[in-house]
Amino acid sequence: MTQQTMKTNNADFSGESQRELAAGVLKQAAQDLRRFHGATSTVERELYLDAYHWLTVDGRSWPFSFLNICQLLNLVPENVRQELSSDLSLGAFTCRVRRCQRAASRLRASFRQLFVTERNTSASMPADYAEARNLVFHNAAPLGGSCLHENVN
DSSP states (O other): OOHHHHHHHHHHOOHHHHHHHHHHHHHHHHHHHHHTTTOOSHHHHHHHHHHHHHHHOOOOSSTTOHHHHHHHTTOOHHHHHHHHHHHHTSOHHHHHHHHHHHHHHHHHHHHHHHHHHHHHHHHTSOHHHHHHHHHHHHSOOOTTSOOOOOOOO
16 A cells, blocks of 8 residues: 555544444444343354453543543443443333334424424514414315315414
8 A cells, every 4th residue: 555545544533434334333233232132152142242351441541432532423432331231121022112212202302393393483574474373374275175174283
């Protein structure tokens, strides 16, 4: 490898690349903790112990230590530790259910924020424009044939 290639490769390791790698390391540790929690084979048990050790050590000497990754990803280390530790006591199905519940909760919050922003935008419109918009968007007949006669404000 030439000196120029090495410089180019170093330059390509941008902040975004570091964040992607950090997120991958965190995700892999979480998977190893869940997958190998009750492992009986030596290799699987070592994978679990490596991930657990990485999660619990407070050192910053390694660039991708747990604390450095949390800082890079703007995460609170104790919250991440608590979440990963609580997932260990759950089975795989329950863990996935909890993850889906969290995702649904975030989605509801996003929709709520979207509709609050939409409602605030509608409130700042001139009255005749807002009324026309309500007639068009809220009282239009769907293609299926039935009408929704509710005017949402």
